[in-house]
Amino acid sequence: MNQNFYRILDDNFDKYSDNILIEEESGEKWKYNDIKKLTAQFSTFLRNLGLKKGSRIIVQAEKSVHSVALYLSCLKTGIIYIPLNTAYTSNEMSYFINNIEPQLIFLSINKIEEHKDLLLDFPKIKTFILDIGNTELTDEISELKEDNNIEELDENDIASIIFTSGTTGRSKGAMITHKNLESNGNALVSIWGFNESDILLHALPIFHVHGLFVALHTILLTGAKIIFFQKFSPNALIRRLPDATVMMGVPTYYRRLLSKDNFNKSTCKNIRLFISGSAPLTDNVFLEFKKRTDHNILERYGMSETGMITSNPLNGDRIAGTVGFALPNIDIRVSDETGEILTADSRGVVEVRGPNVFSGYWRSEEKTKKEFRLDGFFITGDIGKLDYEGRLTLFGRSTDMLISGGYNIYPKEIELILDEIEDIQESAVIGCPHDDLGEAVVAILISNKAKDIISDDSIEEILLKSIAKFKCPARYIWLDELPRNAMGKVQKKVLKEKYNKIFKEIK
Ligand code: MLC
Numbered sequence: 001m002n003q004n005f006y007r008i009l010d011d012n013f014d015k016y017s018d019n020i021l022i023e024e025e026s027g028e029k030w031k032y033n034d035i036k037k038l039t040a041q042f043s044t045f046l047r048n049l050g051l052k053k054g055s056r057i058i059v060q061a062e063k064s065v066h067s068v069a070l071y072l073s074c075l076k077t078g079i080i081y082i083p084l085n086t087a088y089t090s091n092e093m094s095y096f097i098n099n100i101e102p103q104l105i106f107l108s109i110n111k112i113e114e115h116k117d118l119l120l121d122f123p124k125i126k127t128f129i130l131d132i133g134n135t136e137l138t139d140e141i142s143e144l145k146e147d148n149n150i151e152e153l154d155e156n157d158i159a160s161i162i163f164t165s166g167t168t169g170r171s172k173g174a175m176i177t178h179k180n181l182e183s184n185g186n187a188l189v190s191i192w193g194f195n196e197s198d199i200l201l202h203a204l205p206i207f208h209v210h211g212l213f214v215a216l217h218t219i220l221l222t223g224a225k226i227i228f229f230q231k232f233s234p235n236a237l238i239r240r241l242p243d244a245t246v247m248m249g250v251p252t253y254y255r256r257l258l259s260k261d262n263f264n265k266s267t268c269k270n271i272r273l274f275i276s277g278s279a280p281l282t283d284n285v286f287l288e289f290k291k292r293t294d295h296n297i298l299e300r301y302g303m304s305e306t307g308m309i310t311s312n313p314l315n316g317d318r319i320a321g322t323v324g325f326a327l328p329n330i331d332i333r334v335s336d337e338t339g340e341i342l343t344a345d346s347r348g349v350v351e352v353r354g355p356n357v358f359s360g361y362w363r364s365e366e367k368t369k370k371e372f373r374l375d376g377f378f379i380t381g382d383i384g385k386l387d388y389e390g391r392l393t394l395f396g397r398s399t400d401m402l403i404s405g406g407y408n409i410y411p412k413e414i415e416l417i418l419d420e421i422e423d424i425q426e427s428a429v430i431g432c433p434h435d436d437l438g439e440a441v442v443a444i445l446i447s448n449k450a451k452d453i454i455s456d457d458s459i460e461e462i463l464l465k466s467i468a469k470f471k472c473p474a475r476y477i478w479l480d481e482l483p484r485n486a487m488g489k490v491q492k493k494v495l496k497e498k499y500n501k502i503f504k505e506i507k
Contacts, residue, residue, distance in 0.1 A: 003155035005178040005185075006075040009220050010036070010150060016196065016223030022065055023227050025236065030065055032223070038066070040146030042073035048144075049104065049126065053078030053151050056102040056161070060084040060093065060111050061130040063206050063230055066138050070106065070130065071212065074159075075178075078151035081160045082173070083207035085407075086111070087468035090118040092171075096163065097122055099173065099363065106130040155179035161362050162209060162304040165401065165410040173362030174305045176213075183355035184307035185217035187327040192273060192298075193314050194246075198224035201240060201247040203232040209304050210278050210406070215248050234260050241267045250278045250406030251438055254285050254297060268293045273314070277302060278406040279438045280394065286320040299323055301394065306378060307356040310392050322393045330354035331377075334386055339373055349398055350384040351377040400492055402431025402439045409441060409471050411492075417466050423447055423454040428482050428490050429473065434503045442502060443473035444495055446482060453478065475502060 013036035022030040030038075051057070057079060061067050074081035082100055084093070086108065093115055097105070107115065108131040119127055128137050159181055161173040188194070200219055204211030219226050227240050232249070234256045241247070241263075254276060257263045268274075274289070274297045281299045289297050300311035301323035309332060312324035326332045334348040335341050342348045357378045360368035371379050381401075384394045402409050411429035418427035425448040431439035447453045456476045463472050483494040 002150060002152045003157075003178055003182075004075065004078065004150055004153040005159060005182045006072065007150050008182065009072065009075070012220060012223055013039075019196070019223050020225050021219070022068070023225065024065065025229055035065070035069055035072070037146055038069035038141070039072040039076060040148055041141045041144040042066075042069050043077050043147040043149075044144045045141055046073060046077055046079055046104075047147055051077070051079050051103055053153070053157070054080065055104075056080045056082060056100050057104040057106065058082045058084060058096060058100060058102045059106045059130065059207075060086055060088065061106050061108045062086060062132060063211075063228075064130070064132050065228070066141075067106075067130060067206060068216065071206070071216075075181075076150055077147075078153050078157060080158050082163075083160070083212060084163065085205070085207050085468060087470055089464065089466060089468055090115050091466040092468065094118055094121075095171070097125070100161065104128065109134055153178055155182070156359060158359065160212075164304045165408050165413065166367075169410065169412040169416045172364055172367060174358045175360055175362055176209075176304075176307075177359050179355050180307055180358060181213060181217065183329065184213065184327070185221050187329065187356070188214060188218050188308060188311075189221050191311055191314060191327060192218065192246075192275070194218045194222045194224060196223040198222065198246050198272075199244045200224065200226050201229070201237060201244045202226045203229040203237055203253065204248065204250075205231070208278075208406075209302065209307060210248065210250070214277075214302070214308060232256075234263070238263055238267055242270060245270055246273045246275065247271060248275045248277070251276055251281045251285055252279075252405045252436060254281070254289055255436060258285065258288055258292060263292065265293055268295060271295065273298060275300060277308075279403040281320070282438075283320045301382075301392065303380060303382075305358045306352050306380070309350075309352050309356070309380075319391070322391050324392065325390050326352075326392075327354075327356070330356055332386070332390075332392065333377065334384060335373075335377075335379075344386055344388045347383060347385045347395060350380045350382045350392065350394070352380060353377045400430070402441065404431065404434070404439050404441060404470060405437040407470055411441075413467060414441065414443065414463065414471055414473070417463055418443060418445065418459070421454065421459065421462055423449050424459075426482065428492060428495060430492055430496050430499065432475075432496065432499050432502050434474070440474040440503060441471065442475045442477065442499055444477050444479055444482065444499075446480070447478055477502075 013032045017033040021032045105127045158175045160176045163171040166172045206212045277300045296318040302308035310324045312318040331353045414429045425446045428444045432442045434440035483491040
């Protein structure tokens with residue numbers, strides 16, 4: 001039997017053909033039938049270029065209906081889809097292209113311009129503009145015949161590679177299979193009670209699992225509808241909230257909604273579910289939200305490598321500060337560093353096993369091996385505890401990764417660049433609590449000069465040549481020395497405690 005995940009979506013495209021699938025901010029509406037057609041035309045486009053099962057395409061483009069159809073056509077044809085954050089620089093892009101060796105690249109107009117020089121290094125890779133401001137490609141696609149063939153696939157064939165930041169400073173590509181997508185999509189539909197009459201506010205970017213898989217698949221699997229926002233804006237969302245039944249977002253979205261006086265019970269009158277993930281939801285936001293809207297935000301937990309792992313219940317207590325119970329068919333446990341499984345209520349590293357768990361890191365067998373136990377459990381790196389009922393609470397991470405506005409950031413990547421700057425002897429990058437973003441990046445620096453040290457702006461200018469803006473520190477602090485333990489290791493915990501209130505003090 002064909003185990004291509006797209007086959008289920010294709011059935012739904014027929015079953016719900018006249019339902020609206022996507023309504024854009026402009027008011028333009030796309031039925032299931034329209035998206036099926038566009039997907040089939042993209043499939044023709046890709047196959048005409050010689051791409052086939054296992055070929056790879058990189059997409060660094062603005063969110064659009066056409067980029068959704070491109071993604072779906074990749075599922076359909078067995079081509080591997082690699083979405084990248086639109087903030088990534090040419091330096092970051094160079095690493096991804098070399099690592100993936102794609103057959104095609106799709107870029108928004110501004111990215112074509114930005115990567116002009118880089119692309120000269122890859123003359124054999126065809127590049128296309130995919131952008132709402134440019135219709136060259138979309139006009140061409142609209143003229144093409146529809147290719148209705150659904151590639152015959154095994155459930156373990158790779159659907160997508162999602163890059164996640166690595167502890168050593170280099171990103172790793174998590175290989176997500178058709179089985180991963182299918183099992184996780186079905187589990188979420190069932191536990192969150194999605195159905196044909198749902199209308200989802202979709203303001204998330206579609207280059208991460210939250211906006212691409214969680215949000216799109218729950219809708220596509222039920223014949224429901226999406227109100228599609230180019231990007232998150234609290235005012236635009238508040239205008240459309242009364243028309244929707246479900247919203248998904250990172251905690252920053254909920255904080256920003258609460259900052260608006262016209263966000264209230266009446267704006268949420270038709271909403272049945274607010275879902276939050278990708279970063280911890282604070283008790284404050286949870287409680288404030290309840291007070292303002294009468295809704296308990298449902299917090300869930302997941303990651304690129306595993307899709308969604310746990311969720312607070314649709315019916316039953318949603319407890320602030322906890323991420324709920326394992327999804328159907330997913331096993332979770334908590335272990336110590338040696339792999340010893342801990343009993344309920346003990347803190348340790350969260351491990352997960354199930355059909356949702358990725359098949360490994362792209363071209364990184366060694367790294368993959370290190371992150372799995374012999375019995376197939378994936379070591380998430382998150383610290384947590386399970387209570388006697390199986391409810392999970394998270395306490396942070398075993399690595400020093402931080403999460404800013406829902407984006408994972410690894411300090412090492414920033415430190416490596418800072419340490420190369422002439423005036424900087426050494427650096428330590430940490431995440432500090434931030435009202436809007438959850439955590440924001442702070443760089444602690446040691447100078448090797450007595451005076452006239454390099455300015456913050458000049459440091460940022462250097463960083464921006466290599467890394468995306470969202471990874472750049474929001475604050476720079478110069479110290480005489482970094483706190484170290486007896487082994488000489490920098491004590492980031494001490495720094496984090498010391499600068500815990502840094503963003504509160506400047507208010
Ligand atoms: C943007 N900026 C950020 C930032 N996003 N800085 C720090 N952290 C972020 N997350 C900076 C830009 O560089 C820019 O800097 C300025 O903010 C304005 O840019 P913008 O694009 O207009 O920002 P804004 O719209 O305010 O974006 C913030 C945000 C966005 C929170 C709305 O980051 C967002 O949509 N985040 C969602 C991330 C997400 O989907 N995560 C899912 C990961 S999947 P300047 O100085 O140039 O103005 C995952 C698994 C799971 O984790 O379980 O879900």
